[in-house]
Amino acid sequence: MTENSERRVVSVIVVNEASVLSRITDLFSGRGYNITSLTVAPIPESKYSRLTIVTSGSVRVIEQITKQLHKLVPVLKVYEHADLVEKEMALMKFPITENISDIAAMCLAYNGNIVNVGENIFIAMIADEPKRVDNFLKMIKRYNPKEIVRSGAVALER
Amino acid sequence: MQISGAQMVIEALIAEDVDTVFGYPGGAIMNVYDEIYKQDKFKHILTRHEQAAVHAAEGYSKASGKVGVALITSGPGFTNAVTGLADAYMDSIPLVVISGQVPMSLIGTDAFQEIDAVGISRSCTKHNYLVTNASDLPRVLKEAFHIAASGRPGPVHVDIPKDVTAEIAEFDYSIEVDLETYKPNVKGNPRQIKKAIAAIAKAKRPLFYIGGGVINANAGYEVRELVKRTGIPAVETFMARGVLSHDDELLVGMLGMHGSYASNMAMSETDLVIGLGARFDDRVTGKLSEFAKNAGVIHVDIDPASISKLVNADYPIVGDVKNVVKEMLEISSSINPAKYESWRETVTNFAELHPLFYHEDTDRIKPQWVIERVGELLGDGANISTDVGQHQMWTAQFYPFSRPRQFISSGGLGTMGFGFPAAMGVKAASPDKISINFTGDGSILMNCQELMTAVEQKLPVINIILNNNYLGMVRQWQTLFYDKRHSETDLSVQPDFVLLAEAFGGIGYRVTTKEEFDAALKDAIEKNIVAFIDVVVERLENVMPMVPSGGSLFNMMLLEKKEK
Numbered sequence: 001m002t003e004n005s006e007r008r009v010v011s012v013i014v015v016n017e018a019s020v021l022s023r024i025t026d027l028f029s030g031r032g033y034n035i036t037s038l039t040v041a042p043i044p045e046s047k048y049s050r051l052t053i054v055t056s057g058s059v060r061v062i063e064q065i066t067k068q069l070h071k072l073v074p075v076l077k078v079y080e081h082a083d084l085v086e087k088e089m090a091l092m093k094f095p096i097t098e099n100i101s102d103i104a105a106m107c108l109a110y111n112g113n114i115v116n117v118g119e120n121i122f123i124a125m126i127a128d129e130p131k132r133v134d135n136f137l138k139m140i141k142r143y144n145p146k147e148i149v150r151s152g153a154v155a156l157e158r
Numbered sequence: 159m160q161i162s163g164a165q166m167v168i169e170a171l172i173a174e175d176v177d178t179v180f181g182y183p184g185g186a187i188m189n190v191y192d193e194i195y196k197q198d199k200f201k202h203i204l205t206r207h208e209q210a211a212v213h214a215a216e217g218y219s220k221a222s223g224k225v226g227v228a229l230i231t232s233g234p235g236f237t238n239a240v241t242g243l244a245d246a247y248m249d250s251i252p253l254v255v256i257s258g259q260v261p262m263s264l265i266g267t268d269a270f271q272e273i274d275a276v277g278i279s280r281s282c283t284k285h286n287y288l289v290t291n292a293s294d295l296p297r298v299l300k301e302a303f304h305i306a307a308s309g310r311p312g313p314v315h316v317d318i319p320k321d322v323t324a325e326i327a328e329f330d331y332s333i334e335v336d337l338e339t340y341k342p343n344v345k346g347n348p349r350q351i352k353k354a355i356a357a358i359a360k361a362k363r364p365l366f367y368i369g370g371g372v373i374n375a376n377a378g379y380e381v382r383e384l385v386k387r388t389g390i391p392a393v394e395t396f397m398a399r400g401v402l403s404h405d406d407e408l409l410v411g412m413l414g415m416h417g418s419y420a421s422n423m424a425m426s427e428t429d430l431v432i433g434l435g436a437r438f439d440d441r442v443t444g445k446l447s448e449f450a451k452n453a454g455v456i457h458v459d460i461d462p463a464s465i466s467k468l469v470n471a472d473y474p475i476v477g478d479v480k481n482v483v484k485e486m487l488e489i490s491s492s493i494n495p496a497k498y499e500s501w502r503e504t505v506t507n508f509a510e511l512h513p514l515f516y517h518e519d520t521d522r523i524k525p526q527w528v529i530e531r532v533g534e535l536l537g538d539g540a541n542i543s544t545d546v547g548q549h550q551m552w553t554a555q556f557y558p559f560s561r562p563r564q565f566i567s568s569g570g571l572g573t574m575g576f577g578f579p580a581a582m583g584v585k586a587a588s589p590d591k592i593s594i595n596f597t598g599d600g601s602i603l604m605n606c607q608e609l610m611t612a613v614e615q616k617l618p619v620i621n622i623i624l625n626n627n628y629l630g631m632v633r634q635w636q637t638l639f640y641d642k643r644h645s646e647t648d649l650s651v652q653p654d655f656v657l658l659a660e661a662f663g664g665i666g667y668r669v670t671t672k673e674e675f676d677a678a679l680k681d682a683i684e685k686n687i688v689a690f691i692d693v694v695v696e697r698l699e700n701v702m703p704m705v706p707s708g709g710s711l712f713n714m715m716l717l718e719k720k721e722k
Binding site: 014015018019022023026030060063064067068070071073074075076 | 288290339
């Protein structure tokens with residue numbers, strides 16, 4: 001992939017059936033495409049699920065990805081997003097000794113809060129654009145997070 | 159009606175008008191074989207290896223245009239069949255392959271002969287199913303046949319656990335296939351077709367680039383009409399041999415790595431490529447950045463993912479090539495064949511400058527002569543299959559093909575061992591034609607157990623072994639690109655092919671002269687049983703001309719001419 005590689009968000013609507021997720025991921029690995037993140041959940045009151053895949057590649061590769069996804073029998077629709085709202089959640093675990101009010105205040109600015117407090121640790125949550133999540137996680141480093149988990153992005157076309 | 163899953167398989171095959179099934183029984187598929195025993199609506203051909211069952215189904219499908227069917231058991235039965243699935247997937251051959259699976263209760267326990275079959279076949283089939291309820295079987299089988307044959311054809315694999323074949327459920331095959339997510343676009347966009355016709359009328363040096371999709375779509379007649387009507391020269395891919403007759407004046411030849419000089423030069427000089435059911439494979443294009451460098455591209459294909467995958471299409475047309483070419487014919491009045499007169503002359507000059515030829519300069523028979531000779535003697539009267547290697551390329555170069563579905567070979571996957579079982583399938587589908595398999599001394603050993611099937615089922619395939627005691631194509635690359643280090647390609651130690659054929663009850667010939675060859679072929683046809691004709695050919699003959707891997711089409715290695 002020597003051509004210019006760019007980040008892309010692709011949403012795929014698939015029939016809810018056995019092994020449909022493997023069909024998607026096999027296609028990516030078999031054809032050498034990247035998956036940066038992947039989320040999947042059923043669409044309420046339907047027989048379909050929606051996948052949000054963050055990938056990267058040249059214009060030609062992205063075009064191939066959408067076409068190859070379309071070819072899979074259980075795939076109903078493929079959206080290659082241009083103008084979209086994108087959100088990702090992150091959960092972070094901190095030692096109870098860290099400054100909880102500072103962290104809570106910062107989480108608020110990123111649509112989050114403290115979601116759990118225990119004897120030795122507390123857990124914070126944020127939900128924002130993936131880029132902003134990146135920034136937040138950089139910033140939060142100095143509070144010594146013990147664990148961080150990201151959900152992968154979900155997206156809707158504007 | 160209430161019947162077992164195994165009976166449903168039989169009923170579905172009958173409803174799909176299947177007359178021949180290729181297969182091999184085993185534990186997990188026994189319920190289905192029990193029902194096969196009880197019926198007389200279709201024929202079952204027992205191959206001696208599951209790979210051969212799938213290749214035979216491929217040959218049957220390619221010769222007949224129908225969906226090929228193979229039946230196999232779980233575990234090793236299935237894994238043996240995977241090469242056939244992959245082969246059919248690469249060459250877009252419609253198959254339904256039904257495999258047994260261990261009972262539902264044992265799935266995931268590493269049971270005897272258990273393997274995750276749908277997990278393995280996922281990446282080498284168009285679609286696959288693991289059937290978990292007998293009540294799903296009618297729908298699944300109906301969908302399987304529909305998906306295999308429609309759109310870009312391909313193999314569909316249906317895996318059925320043993321308890322599901324025993325389960326009783328309602329069978330109703332009159333249901334309609336209702337796949338909201340699968341609707342191939344068969345009708346080309348009329349505006350795009352109009353634009354393409356305008357581009358052809360404007361072009362000075364257009365060139366038809368005909369691929370195997372034309373054969374899959376049964377569009378050979380329409381394409382012949384379009385070529386004739388427009389007076390535009392045409393090149394064929396390996397997979398498209400026979401779309402145009404060998405004596406068609408507008409057929410330049412085959413293009414690609416071992417294509418003719420004229421075809422490759424025409425492709426390099428054209429200003430408009432008219433691609434019909436072809437997919438710009440790397441063996442066709444050579445170096446992509448130099449391929450048809452100054453040309454616009456019209457690309458007609460049923461598979462949107464094939465369009466602009468490797469070569470950007472200026473006029474993409476997604477549709478069934480038969481429909482599209484019919485529409486093109488209807489609105490082709492703006493195209494004037496006289497306009498391309500000088501272009502046709504240019505192409506003719508290329509062909510005269512470097513025609514396809516070979517030297518008869520040794521005592522041994524030249525392999526190309528054998529193919530030409532069979533062409534002279536049998537021509538249209540034979541269906542031709544091949545294995546993979548030098549003999550395959552020589553067949554594509556030198557056999558005078560005259561109709562679609564006459565030539566059956568493993569193009570995409572390049573499967574050695576394909577030819578003999580495929581030729582059996584061809585013979586089963588087309589019993590009135592002589593079935594010839596050109597093969598090599600390497601390839602034939604990869605499915606020679608099928609002699610038994612051919613004897614038992616009276617499938618008199620004539621295997622012509624072009625025997626150079628080498629794994630010839632690899633040897634050729636070693637000679638040319640590895641400084642003649644012939645690593646593990648010398649096949650001097652080999653069986654007595656005559657005795658081998660005779661051990662199974664077939665007939666064998668060893669041939670060292672042209673006269674012996676003619677006599678052997680005549681005798682094999684008269685005896686009408688499976689035959690090996692072991693032809694001792696020149697050992698170090700190379701397939702020429704050649705575009706070295708990654709080279710440009712216009713930069714061919716050519717065979718040197720000699721003074722007579």
